[in-house]
Amino acid sequence: MKFCCNCAAPVAKRVPPGDSLPRWVCDQCGEIHYQNPRLVVGTVPEFEGKLLLCRRAIEPRYGYWTLPAGFMENDETTAQAALRETLEEAGARVEIDAPFSMISVPHVNQVHLFYRARVLGLEFKPGEESLEVALWEEERIPWQEIAFRTVGLTLKRWFADRGRGAFGFHAEDLQ
């Protein structure tokens, strides 16, 4: 951030009165430009015991496998974001179940949130951001080719919970 998006004057980073953290502040119009973490929301889509993964057609981690997920948009709920991302990236219609994992990733200022979901049919197909979409049995999950640590952790927790016959909600942090 170099300029004020409100008046185009240069901004400076300093602690505003009454605040405790440095912010981008505009000395011309007085606007304080806060920057906050973003939510990445997706699903763990299940179909007859197998999980639906997408192979990424974009950077970062081009060619690696991931769960359908993406940045939550304004004007939507977390569940709507999860449904939308699953449709966009995997072409899959799903029924959203409970939230399953919430993982803070402070070094990139993100919180990743995954819902359990049930795939409603086999007519899924890769969206613009995916090379391919496929259902994977637990024994065949490509663990060495998983795109992100939050996805690997979520898959691991999902199979563990299924193994013990009860799905929980997992709140964790990546450091």
Add this chain to the structure above:
Amino acid sequence: MKFCCNCAAPVAKRVPPGDSLPRWVCDQCGEIHYQNPRLVVGTVPEFEGKLLLCRRAIEPRYGYWTLPAGFMENDETTAQAALRETLEEAGARVEIDAPFSMISVPHVNQVHLFYRARVLGLEFKPGEESLEVALWEEERIPWQEIAFRTVGLTLKRWFADRGRGAFGFHAEDLQ
């Protein structure tokens, strides 16, 4: 948003190539300025069966009672944000327990997240954004003077869960 914070040229709202939603786009430097929901994180701080509430010293809802909560900052985890806000607004040291409620508030582009927490001592005191801080029994909660619907809903769910002897995780939406 009127100007590009990267190069100070005027921005226009339109759908970028490959995207599906209108964004603020800079035609001079090419920057796309995404806007996303923000996380408001706090606690339900409990001490010997009573809950700690703060009376707001700031707008909106000046003078109304709320749970300690605020915007999550960059470089922190959700649990760290909950701990920090509880210390800032209520001067209270707490031990963070599990996430308790997560409520989407799409009309203000926010997601509110509350953790259960245990107050570690009675030396709490109002921070700069609070007029007073007090412990409330269930029978005396000032339901007519609660600042936000997400706080009222979270308190209601907390007392209901306590009543049945088991705390869950509540994911909901306000429309």
